[in-house]
Amino acid sequence: MDLFEAIFWFLTAMAIGSALGVILSRNPINSVLFLIATFFAISGHYILMNAQFLAIVNIIVYAGAIMVLFLFVIMLMNLNADVEPQKSRLVQFAGIISGGILFLLILAALRDMKAAGVIEKTATDIGLMKNLGKTLFQNYVFPFEISSVLFLSAMIGAMVIGKKETLVIDKN
Amino acid sequence: MKAIIAATIIGVIMMFASILSNNKSGIVSLATVLFFFLFGINIWEVYESINATGVAAPAYLNNMMSLDSFAIWFSMLMSGCALLYILLLGKEIAKVGKHVGEYFALIAFIMVGIYLLAGYSNMLMLFIGIEILSIPQYILAGSDKRNLKSTEASLKYFLMGSFSTGILLMGIAMLYGATGSFDIINFRMLQTDALNPLALSGILFLIIGLGFKVSAAPMHMWTPDVYDGSPTPFTAFMSTIVKAGVFVAFLRLFHASFGNLTNHWMMIVAVITATTLFIGNITAVFQQSVKRMLAYSSIAQAGFMLFAILSVNATAWQGIVIYAVAYSVATIGMFAVLIKLKDYTYDGFNGLAKKEPALAFFTTIFLMSLAGIPLTGGFMAKYFVLLAAVQQGQVMWLVIFALIMAAVSVYYYFKVIIAMYFKTGEAELNHEVTGYDKLMLGITCLLVILIGLMPQLLLNL
């Protein structure tokens, strides 16, 4: 096991461990902190795959900005009263069973999977910022432009949902 | 391509219209004119695609989209439905809340998503299309901010919708792992004998993700609450045009890419179809509110549209087009009537025939179309999708089951008709039914019957 592999397994364990921490911790703030740890672990994976741009974006956008949003949302809620209704044991049990079955099925299916011959085992340089930029602005320029529509709808959504409504008298 | 650009620009114009003017009816008129314009652009594009065959796609598209004649034709039909929707319900949209211009902008952006889904040839475009379709819907569902049910609908839809998008992305990632490509044409290289388990899981995840978006059971749980809680004009849009757009995306992927793998996914989709038909129809029987009944009926209708996915042949493509239009037109008409009433329960319809005979007559036609009575569009739609399944020949049991379920659906649709004609009562209207309303509903009715008599008008293929 060389250094590369050791780091890979360390990051994997960290990602899965903190992801479990997100769903298992009782305090929502802890969940958010675990999620940040998960993002850092995944960023580490990106760096191992030589996709440095993605790693940085993941940290700036997700671990930075989106996590702040998450914290805002959690603070929007009233955390004093324990109002969350407890799901009945039966529902919990059914959820665990069905989720577990799906997990086992996919695990069993993927166990004897042949690598499709397209998966690169070593780091390539496609994730470097220069190459990524070329791909983005040449091959994927159309989805790039179209994504601005998505941003516009998100802006409208923030306005429509988030802005306090003052009563205006309808002119009709 | 022109339609995509035009719809985007219309969205931006509507955004600015909301800044510049507070005049609600002015904004509605502007939106109507712009959607007329959009429909015109679509027709222009269809005209071009008929006259100029073999024109190379623009270079910047880079195989992201394949705007073939089907995509352009379907986009045109959906723009037509959207225009009809705005003409019928534009005034009601203005009553939902303060941000009227924004609502129309969001509707225009949803149209962009539908155009993308009609003609995508890359999984990335599928994802972006689904997102552009979904995010405005979450907002529209919660646009009535003073109504707690609307907020609940928005939140539920958002949480479950993002979860299903996550599953869809997982499926796309798995297929990428199996083939090394996002291009849906390249998925054809997946051969039945040496099929990668990764690809199979990917297909399964895609069925779940897309099944959620078209509210196929057992991924339908969000539908009744969201459709019931959202402001009625937006329910009319979400349950018709948007759903039809996602269905075409579903069809395109499963026919173009996985058409030769039917023995792997056929059974799963068949079981989903049977469950959808059963749950949609049986639960609709027990509803008290007509709006909620229509939500369940939209699940049931999705069950019929799933037949087009099941049967991999040319009739299925015709079937989905006819079904999409016939179902959309009739449902939009039905919602346009429903919104006039004060009380959304069945009792609210009592004695409507005496008070507003024209309105009651139009409602009858719409409901008959939804139930699939001959001479209406709904009949031809059901006929075509079931014909496709019969031609496929593998799911005869399902066709018979669907016929039984269609018979069940007659019960709850006719309950409204019985309430209107045979029960005494005072159907209270929210506001006067104007001559314009009657004219538009009459045109919608004519369309329903026209589709029933000449469904080949909708087919250019």
Place this chain on the structure above:
Amino acid sequence: MNTLMLAVEQSTPINYLPVVLQLLVAIGFVIFMVGVTHLLGPKRKTADKLINFESGIPQVGNARQPMAIKYFLVAILFVLFDVEVIFFYPYAINFKELGTEGFMAVLMFVAFFLCGFIYIIKKGALEWEE
């Protein structure tokens, strides 16, 4: 020198080893210092010392108050424009090679964002309402 240049140009994950080392040193230093103060320092716990510090004023109520949504509105708009800026990095690196076409693509993208920006300003989303 030559090998160093080569390594920079190839830009493999191993180049990030210094960053990782620095990170480890930084985290390790903090853990070490906090741990050492904990071990060495005297511990006198009284009720007054364990109380949350609120500028010397006796604390009132609970800190977990629901926050106003206006913070959220600003935050989400920040994220949107943050993502927009992210797209500039890969463009800036390829600025010359992408030429006019790339410039037009970015210009259009920015134009859409500008529309959104004007919309937000005119709607008063960034005005702080009391």
